[in-house]
Amino acid sequence: MRRTVHFLLIAGTAVALAVSLPLILAHTGIASPRSSGRPAPASGATPQPPKAGAAPAPPRWPTLRLGDEGVRVEEVRRRLDRLGFSPGSAGSGYDPALRVAVWAFQKANGLPPVDQVDLPTWRALARPARIRPLVSYGGPAxxxxxxxxxxxxxxxxxxxxxxxxxxxxxxxxxxxxxxxxxxxxxxxxxxxxxxxxxxxxxxxxxxxxxxxxxxxxxxxxxxxxxxxxxxxxxxxxxxxxxxxxxxxxxxxxxxxxxxxxxxx
Incomplete structure (x- = not known):
């Protein structure tokens, strides 16, 4: 049976309704890095090998590094900006401003700050930790x-x-x-x-x-x-x-x- 994912935008939040797929990322259109997003083969079906000479499919959750460009970099930039980790001015490149925003996000989520968006970082982007206050008596500003x-x-x-x-x-x-x-x-x-x-x-x-x-x-x-x-x-x-x-x-x-x- 083919699985279908529908997205509903309510008050600026993306809500994913799926069969056995978790709610992952808001606003970005990024699905879970734990799922390929492809329909499961029918019961009893034998997986077919790729055709000879066919180019391998690009990874759905690629490791992003300084200097990279493209849709995935843009998605990371938008996601970090919405979460409060400002990546600087809008752009599509993985520049130094985005790199330090990634560091901040990684540290806030218990990850070591590294010069790349790796699989643990993708997973944290999907389910970010809540920012907790250092003091319980701090003022609103x-x-x-x-x-x-x-x-x-x-x-x-x-x-x-x-x-x-x-x-x-x-x-x-x-x-x-x-x-x-x-x-x-x-x-x-x-x-x-x-x-x-x-x-x-x-x-x-x-x-x-x-x-x-x-x-x-x-x-x-x-x-x-x-x-x-x-x-x-x-x-x-x-x-x-x-x-x-x-x-x-x-x-x-x-x-x-x-x-x-x-x-x-």
């Missing part, structure tokens, strides 16, 4: 910084509005242009107190759209946001997320910095 996972979540109206990969203090001693210290991002409860738009230059380098919340420590856009802690203490944010984050967070908004022992 706040920033939460997870030092262990290197993730920043901006909350608006009590909902996660932007989740981004970050790079925080590396814990090393430094001296640069007469400014010495230890590269630590302290934990605690803070409030945004000073905001600088555009590019600014300080003793430790250039910063893009900075929001300070703990003396001279703040979160800002940077051209270098590696997968490991690498800053002098500030929270580096990918450039494409710096300006939207700056607009979301106003003076006086709460900023919570934590180092949880495990995923919340």
């Amino acid at each position: 706040r920033v939460e910084i997870d030092l262990r996972r290197q993730l920043l979540t901006a909350w608006k109206g009590g909902r996660p509005a932007l989740v981004t990969h970050i790079s925080t203090g590396n814990g090393e001693s430094y001296c640069k242009k007469g400014h010495c210290g230890v590269a630590v991002t302290p934990t605690g409860d803070f409030r945004a107190w000073w905001r600088t738009a555009g590019w600014t230059t300080g003793p430790l380098g250039e910063q893009f759209y900075t929001v300070y919340f703990n003396g001279g420590i703040g979160f800002h856009g940077s051209e270098r946001v590696p997968r490991h802690p690498a800053s002098h203490g500030c929270i580096r944010v990918p450039l494409h997320n710096a300006k939207p984050l700056f607009r979301m967070i106003q003076t006086g908004d709460q900023v919570y910095v934590r180092r949880p022992e495990r995923d919340v």
